[in-house]
Amino acid sequence: MAFKVKDLMIDVTSAISPALQCHPTLICHLGCTAAITGCHLGCSYLAFSACQFGCSFYYPSICQGASITVTLTCPGSLVTDTGTILQTLPQFSGQALANLKEQLKQALDAAEKQQAAEAETLKPQTVADVEMLESKLTAALEELRARKAELQKKK
Amino acid sequence: MTCTSTSSVPGTAKASAAPQPLKLRPVLDGTFRANPSYELLSFDRLPVEQQELFFSLKGDPNLYGILRPRTGARLPLKTACRDTALLFLSLQESGKLPAFVTAARGSQTNQEIAELVLDGILEIEHDGEMLHGAAAFAAVCEPEEMSGANCEIAQLSRDALLYAQALPFSDPSLLSSRLYAYGRIPATAQWKAKFPTSDAVRRHLQVGDRGKTASQLARHWTELPADPQNDGWIFWQRNRMAAGRRIEAYKLYLSPQPAFLREGFEALIAGAESAGAMAFKVGKNLPGILRPDKMIAYFTSFDRLQDAAERILRKLDGCPAQGVPFTAQIESPLISWGIDPPEENDVPAWLVRQSWRLWVTNRLAIALLSGRQNPPANMEPWQFALNRLSLEGVNTDTWAPIGKEQN
Numbered sequence: 001m002a003f004k005v006k007d008l009m010i011d012v013t014s015a016i017s018p019a020l021q022c023h024p025t026l027i028c029h030l031g032c033t034a035a036i037t038g039c040h041l042g043c044s045y046l047a048f049s050a051c052q053f054g055c056s057f058y059y060p061s062i063c064q065g066a067s068i069t070v071t072l073t074c075p076g077s078l079v080t081d082t083g084t085i086l087q088t089l090p091q092f093s094g095q096a097l098a099n100l101k102e103q104l105k106q107a108l109d110a111a112e113k114q115q116a117a118e119a120e121t122l123k124p125q126t127v128a129d130v131e132m133l134e135s136k137l138t139a140a141l142e143e144l145r146a147r148k149a150e151l152q153k154k155k
Numbered sequence: 156m157t158c159t160s161t162s163s164v165p166g167t168a169k170a171s172a173a174p175q176p177l178k179l180r181p182v183l184d185g186t187f188r189a190n191p192s193y194e195l196l197s198f199d200r201l202p203v204e205q206q207e208l209f210f211s212l213k214g215d216p217n218l219y220g221i222l223r224p225r226t227g228a229r230l231p232l233k234t235a236c237r238d239t240a241l242l243f244l245s246l247q248e249s250g251k252l253p254a255f256v257t258a259a260r261g262s263q264t265n266q267e268i269a270e271l272v273l274d275g276i277l278e279i280e281h282d283g284e285m286l287h288g289a290a291a292f293a294a295v296c297e298p299e300e301m302s303g304a305n306c307e308i309a310q311l312s313r314d315a316l317l318y319a320q321a322l323p324f325s326d327p328s329l330l331s332s333r334l335y336a337y338g339r340i341p342a343t344a345q346w347k348a349k350f351p352t353s354d355a356v357r358r359h360l361q362v363g364d365r366g367k368t369a370s371q372l373a374r375h376w377t378e379l380p381a382d383p384q385n386d387g388w389i390f391w392q393r394n395r396m397a398a399g400r401r402i403e404a405y406k407l408y409l410s411p412q413p414a415f416l417r418e419g420f421e422a423l424i425a426g427a428e429s430a431g432a433m434a435f436k437v438g439k440n441l442p443g444i445l446r447p448d449k450m451i452a453y454f455t456s457f458d459r460l461q462d463a464a465e466r467i468l469r470k471l472d473g474c475p476a477q478g479v480p481f482t483a484q485i486e487s488p489l490i491s492w493g494i495d496p497p498e499e500n501d502v503p504a505w506l507v508r509q510s511w512r513l514w515v516t517n518r519l520a521i522a523l524l525s526g527r528q529n530p531p532a533n534m535e536p537w538q539f540a541l542n543r544l545s546l547e548g549v550n551t552d553t554w555a556p557i558g559k560e561q562n
Contacts, residue, residue, distance in 0.1 A: 003267045004217060004236035005276060006502060007521050008209070009328045 177545045178297035179269045183257055185294075186280035187268075188249035190287050192228035193276065195235060195243050196220045209234075211502065222276060229528050230275050231327055231521050239276070246277065249285065266546065269295040273543055275525060289522075289539040292531040301538055302552055307488035311338060312480045312554055316537035319523055331520035335513055337480050340413060340445040350441040360420050360437065362389065368424070375428060387443050388436040404433060404453040405460045406511060408479040408491045409467060413444050415474050419489075420450065422470040427452045430463035447479040448512065457492075464490045481515045483555035494556050515554075518544050 124130045189195075197220040198206065198213070205221075212218055212234060219240035224230040235243065245253045256264065271277045272295050278285040281294035304310040315337035324330045340346075350356050354363060361368035362378075372378070376391040407426075411419035420437055427435045435452035438444040454460040464485045471489055478484075482491035493511030509517065522543040526536025534542075541551040548557045 002236070003239045003242065003271055004234075005222070005239055005271070005274060006234045006506075007327065007517065008221075008232045008234065009331065009506060009517055009521075010232055 177542050178299060179262075179266060180295055180297060181265060182269055182272070182279065182295050183252060183260055183265055185252075186249055187246050187252060187272075188278045188280075188285055189243045189246040190230075190275055190278050192225055192230055193222045193243075194225055195222055195240055197240075229325060229524075231524065233274075233276070235276075239271070242271075243276065249278075249280065270546060273525075273546075274521075275529070288529040289526040289531040289534070289536065290529040292534060292539060292542070296542065299542075301541070305552060306484045307476070308478050308480065308482060308484040308491055309552060309554065311478045311488070313537070315480045316519065316523070316540060319520070320527065320535065320537045325524065327517070327520045327524055330523060331513070331516040334481070334516040334519055336446075338447040338477060339442075340477070342441050342445055346413070346441055346445065350444065353440045356438070356440055356444060357389070359417060360389075361417070368421070372424065381439075387439060389439045390434065390436040392434040393432065404455060404495070405457050406493050406495065407432075407452045407454065407460050407463055407467075408448050408482050408493070409450040409452070410447045410477040410479045410489055410491070411449075411471065412475045412477055413449070415471075416444055416449070418474060419471065422467045423450050423452060425470060426463035426467040429466055430454065430459045432459070432463060447477045448482075449477075460492055461485070464492075479512070481512050481519075481554050483550075483553050492555070511556075515544065515549060518547055 124133055198209070198218060201209070201221060209221070215234075215236075217236045219235050219237045222230075222233040222235050222243070224232070242253065242256060251257075252268065256268070268277070272279045272287055272291045273289070275288040278287040279291050279294050280286075281291065286294055304313045315334050318337060319330055319334050322330060322333060324333070350359065357363040357366070360366070362372065363369065372391060375394055377394055379390045379392055382388075382390070409419055409423050423435060423437075426432075432452040432454050435450070438446060438449045443449060452460075452463060454463065467490060468486055474489060476488040478488035479491050482493045484491045493515075495511050496509055496514045506517075519540045522540035523536050525543075526534075526539035530536065531539055545551050549555075550557050
């Protein structure tokens with residue numbers, strides 16, 4: 001007896017959605033400047049994308065129109081490069097644009113949270129840390145005062 | 156710190172893949188029910204557009220159809236073979252397993268039924284409740300202390316799982332892609348200035364026109380034309396080998412920090428030549444060389460792979476490593492290995508080409524989601540994912556495919 005079951009690795013909501021829509025965010029989740037090769041079954045059916053960066057990823061996309069080309073940015077480079085998003089923007093429309101906006105909002109939220117977390121980590125975390133910083137600051141202040149006195153004597 | 160076996164000879168590259176099978180309870184006498192959150196649809200009853208979506212599944216003569224989550228259920232979409240369908244339909248009411256299953260009693264059948272429960276297709280009665288997925292772990296598996304990560308890559312892989320566990324995704328492919336991409340280095344302005352184009356990478360590796368390494372390579376290797384389906388690599392194949400990029404082989408991953416790309420590449424060529432590799436490849440552009448699995452060599456046997464690993468490690472002594480998650484470390488995180496699963500034709504087109512790492516991350520992503528949505532007692536989702544993967548023949552302590560070190 002062999003019970004053969006396979007995971008289809010597809011978002012069920014997009015796979016069974018009655019309104020088949022072009023959904024570029026499904027194309028390559030690594031966003032690696034994926035190029036859709038075109039809707040080979042014609043309109044409203046599946047298009048395939050291959051990642052140009054050798055990710056071994058194939059993602060299905062459900063295409064409303066005939067051949068379309070979409071480029072996305074790779075999270076690996078997204079951190080420091082938003083240029084590609086701006087260049088790609090004119091190619092998005094409708095639901096895809098809404099998806100992109102939603103993703104950007106989420107990214108902004110995440111970035112703000114991370115910024116806040118980073119700011120928190122820069123603060124002293126223990127009483128010992130505070131005491132150590134206090135002593136350093138006091139020493140620095142004393143050094144400044146000594147220098148000030150030295151300069152005043154020279155006048 | 157290494158993932159070496161205790162019997163390894165100091166100074167030699169030895170991989171370890173000591174089996175660590177998850178112990179399953181005997182479940183065949185239990186009470187089961189088809190998970191009511193799934194509906195089973197035969198392929199020909201699917202709407203036309205969905206039949207088109209899954210058209211490549213038609214190649215499997217044993218296929219019955221699709222297990223589709225009912226509205227509101229957060230379960231992954233699955234295919235079901237005829238036997239699975241028969242069992243699912245037989246267990247619409249809870250009860251004992253039908254005779255056609257229990258007639259073949261044995262550890263294999265026990266494991267298959269346990270897997271159907273862990274994958275959420277069947278529910279098992281436990282302490283008066285019908286449980287499936289990760290929540291049924293205690294009902295089908297013996298309690299077991301999870302061992303700690305014992306080498307750098309094992310730790311990196313666990314870090315990746317902890318990261319993925321925290322991501323608010325419900326799409327398995329999205330989660331899998333984040334696991335797959337874990338450990339990539341961001342393309343900062345500095346890196347972009349150093350490697351602005353693919354030609355810059357070629358020049359750096361000296362494999363451009365009139366490059367020193369290019370002429371050296373030409374004696375034994377042929378560079379294959381770019382593959383439009385997977386155009387991220389520069390790929391060399393040993394001369395006089397049948398053409399073809401898809402090779403069922405032992406894969407050696409070489410993962411130096413990108414600043415040591417050229418040194419790594421030279422060591423890879425030397426190791427590949429001496430140990431008789433069939434082919435090797437290197438990332439062709441900046442994203443390709445910032446990924447951890449930036450260089451891969453293919454071998455026909457595990458012995459050859461180990462031979463190459465030893466040679467490369469000797470040449471790259473002290474070279475800082477990036478480390479490739481979900482691969483089996485050999486002595487140092489610089490070098491690891493895996494083996495691609497056989498290419499399958501009776502799967503959707505987007506799953507036909509699965510590398511070792513993608514095969515692993517796909518399974519981990521499904522199990523992570525199950526662990527998160529249906530949490531087991533006293534176990535985090537990443538731990539459930541590791542346990543579930545261990546039933547697929549992966550040693551999740553070392554990330555080696557179990558039993559594949561034999562040639």
